Amino acid sequence: MSKPIPNVLTIAGVDPSGGAGVLADVKAFSALGAYACAVIAALTAQNTRAVTGVLPIAPEFIARQIDTLFADVRIDAVKIGMLGEAPVIATVAERLTHWKAERVVLDPVMVAKSGDALLARTAVGALREALVPLALVMTPNLPEAGVLLEARAPESVKEMTRAAERLHALMGSGERWVWLKGGHLPGGDATDLLFNGDRMIELSQPRVATKNTHGTGCTLSAALAALLPQSSDVPTAAKQAKNYLTQALLRADELQVGQGHGPVHHFHALWSGARGQPAQR
Numbered sequence: 001m002s003k004p005i006p007n008v009l010t011i012a013g014v015d016p017s018g019g020a021g022v023l024a025d026v027k028a029f030s031a032l033g034a035y036a037c038a039v040i041a042a043l044t045a046q047n048t049r050a051v052t053g054v055l056p057i058a059p060e061f062i063a064r065q066i067d068t069l070f071a072d073v074r075i076d077a078v079k080i081g082m083l084g085e086a087p088v089i090a091t092v093a094e095r096l097t098h099w100k101a102e103r104v105v106l107d108p109v110m111v112a113k114s115g116d117a118l119l120a121r122t123a124v125g126a127l128r129e130a131l132v133p134l135a136l137v138m139t140p141n142l143p144e145a146g147v148l149l150e151a152r153a154p155e156s157v158k159e160m161t162r163a164a165e166r167l168h169a170l171m172g173s174g175e176r177w178v179w180l181k182g183g184h185l186p187g188g189d190a191t192d193l194l195f196n197g198d199r200m201i202e203l204s205q206p207r208v209a210t211k212n213t214h215g216t217g218c219t220l221s222a223a224l225a226a227l228l229p230q231s232s233d234v235p236t237a238a239k240q241a242k243n244y245l246t247q248a249l250l251r252a253d254e255l256q257v258g259q260g261h262g263p264v265h266h267f268h269a270l271w272s273g274a275r276g277q278p279a280q281r
Helices: 021-031 059-070 086-098 121-134 142-149 157-169 216-230 234-250
Strands: 007-014 035-046 051-056 077-080 104-106 177-180 189-195 200-206
Touching (some): 007 021, 007 059, 021 035, 035 086, 086 121, 104 121, 142 157, 157 189, 200 234, 216 234
Parallel strands (some): 007 077, 077 104
Antiparallel strands (some): 035 051
């Protein structure tokens, strides 16, 4: 008997341009064979060039969204993205603990591609203390790693190794993985490190030359969440997620969305070309 289609939840903010946040997560889930559910944690006024406003959702209503969903729907994995404020972080952590959520992927979203802040500085401690220990996989980029560790961002693969070890120490007991993304480093390859306290796995792909990189972090963590219930282990899911993002970047220039950093092509395997015609099966 075949496995059921996984139900995967994103808890994040909404980017109206569709390149990041909940809309990007839903696209990645759907492209990778998972059924998408969403809890809205914040609204933003945002396009490919800037974030011009953020409207938080009341923590009480976020709790109601989570409770109502989990009371009815089997959730096989959870991706956490932009939460914005400490009270929201505390609420999400408390309700996910209550429901014993499985396969939690934490993307510690702090800054948009445009450079605009998406997490209050005062909320970093809450993120570190309340959410990091709940995650099966945490997916910080190098600047986010620096903030979480209260240190400068790693500037080499060697420094990434030490940072991955220190980040893993912040996580709870049992199986826990840090996926430290090295895309901010210069060089021809984009090299990440995946670490579980024992194994340090290097994930590397050729860097894609495109300005359309809006939402890459959201898309990668969402892809991982979609693939975890369908994979034998975390490294297998991570390698498939990175391959998916690389192909989405390679096809990103087929889209014409905005004048700044446009989105990646989430449906690159389903659309045959720039005109968005369905792929032949």
